[in-house]
Amino acid sequence: MSQRGYYVNLHIATRSRNLRLTALRAFLKFAARRDVSSFYVIEQALGVPMKRFERPMLGFLTRDEMLAVLGEPGNTWTSKRDHLLLTMLYNTGARVSEIIGVKVSDVVMDESACVHLRGKGRKQRSTPLWKSTVQEIRFWLRLNPTLGADAALLPNRDGNAMTRFNVTQRLNIAVNRAVQVQSSLSNRSISPHTIRHTTAMHLLQAGVAFSVIALWLGHESTNTTHRYVEADLTMKDKALARLQEPEVQTCRYQPPDDALMQFLKSL
Template sequence: MGWKAKITDYKNYLKIERALSENSIDSYVRDLLKLVNYIETYSEDSTPNKINKTQIQQFIYEVSKVISPRTQARIISGLRSFFDYLVFEGYREDNPLDLIQSPKIGRKLPDVLSNDEITEIIKSIDLSHPQGERNKTILETIYGCGLRVSELINLKISDLFFEEGFIKVTGKGDKVRFVPVHPYTQKLISSYISHIRSHITPSKEDSDIVFLNRRGKKLTRQMIFIILKDLCAKVNIQKNVSPHTLRHSFATYLLKEGVDLRAIQQLLGHESITTTEIYVHLDNSYLQNVVEKFHPRREI
């Protein structure tokens, strides 16, 4: 089998066996296609079963000229995973990336917004338009619940359990968690559904989706990104901001207020506490406060 067939099989493996999201799968495939395009461009007569370490090294050398070390590391990791799959399925006896090292990169700490900055952004929204109230509710929901943007755009009306004080969120790998929702956020969502969404005719496939565009379709990740970018420009915030920044800001704010790291892990839906621990690096005062509060000799 050639590249196309192997990549199709690999996509099925990532979806079924590893339960990755469509976005993660697309990222893996994009990086694989870069390798395939390189092979085809330079007329390398090589199949997934026969490509060797030297060819992979040449490809990595070429792409490293135009990408960052972090992106290079991601591509190497993705290719290594693909060839591990081929070895596991018996198509190859070796992984050509086993001896190829990724560039060393430091941990990249995400930008965060202060509570005041987020308030300023939300206050700049023009509420005279129906989309204004929708956009305000979107940003307040992401920030107030610590959602991923994919979780926000896929949120369903049937996922809202306001009487119990929770929303049901489907996260990475289709893992479901219940996230507490503050009465303030509940009020905004209920108002949007009653006064704005009720005047939109939803498409058949998106009839249960909470947040819709003017044509009744589910919003895209890109649209949420554009909405937030435009608002940040409006209030002259220079930070590198994305919808994920609101999620980071939510977690960082909770940490500063003394919320336990395990509780933040559950709220964010992190599978590993190691992922959540990045917020400790954002706020060094956290560990200091822990020592002052819980040190065994604190009362001496």
Template structure:
């Protein structure tokens, strides 16, 4: 039975990759929800195949697994499974989606915590610059915030992607889409310090010669490592907010908006496919919109 599930999951992953053009990270997060269901069926000796499983079994799974999760995580699992069964319906393996009648818990569009400019300064000032990692971490956080990057974009940044004379960096985003993002002089300065004073003296492993930010073994950093660096700095300054690398990207967008940058420009810099994703940031700052209307409305 598990074999049938694994095969269906493999087909689904191929579909996500080829037809939907999703990145490895997105595919693995979609797959995780299905894997949780497979594990649950195995542990509970439930012999339902992807084609025969019904709403009751799914409802029981969601109830058992989700009772320990918050509304956002429950919603995530439900939408991940709904997408998997939609694929099976689409391929004519099933007539119906067993999640059709299962409601997702209502969640508000909760925005991640935003850091103020002074909190970002405090975090960066807390870095111990007496260590080689300190210089690297300062350059990384300045880039994360200064260019509004995703953590995967930061760790994949190449030296050949830096166009400092033109004032841009080339960023490879979701689905391997490339965009050029402006980089200010101060961020360039910290990257140059790290490159010339730290990176130049490292033993670099084969294949990582062009990777900008390296761990102490001369290889690419992991996403988890960047999370850890940020968590430790937050603890060091006693910051009570829940922050991650994404908080820097979110703060970049919010601060740009507060300083009157237009949404379209922010969308281009963040590499959002759709302006509606960027519009989430506007909910943050209604005061900004009022000012825009007062300033630009023809009937004022």
């Protein structure tokens, strides 16, 4: 605690620092229009640069790993809900906050089946659903006839919407079960956001355009979607295979036949 009573945090993450700096810059630009006399000081503060940082490689699952995590719906109410939860996460590539906010009325199950998601900044988007997902939702609603239009599609035992912790906990259980089938899942940190990356990567590998994937995931810019190309080594290998290798023949080194070599040979 400093003398002025402000708490100084010396362990601020780089992204948090840049986010706070962005907010500060917005305020200073507003203040510059209100107090022209302080423009010189404000201009110096606006000159503080953003801190650079290395973006971690995106983690994702292969199709076999994802299918192992999904597994088969069990006989209990919780296992059926968890299977639908993971299926919708993979189908839509939604964020956790988006999937737990889905209400029964947000699901459209006619010929153009889709689910309405509420993303960042209260932006809404519609994501199509597989026929198998629609069938599972229909079965789930028949199993829970008391769920009204405004009720959470995936509630907890109390009938309320699931929390982020609930979703992470149920995913960990599914991953621990899937390790018995896919040993590559062991000792890996798999979060609900990993499934979101998996959906995007599988769409990219299927040949879906960047702009469509960006709309699918609710990205404001396609630059975010381009990160998936950096993470996919298989696509890079295919691209390298299309590039013809240079036909270079390596020759064994032959020393020049100079006077020193002649002298050494004569010894």
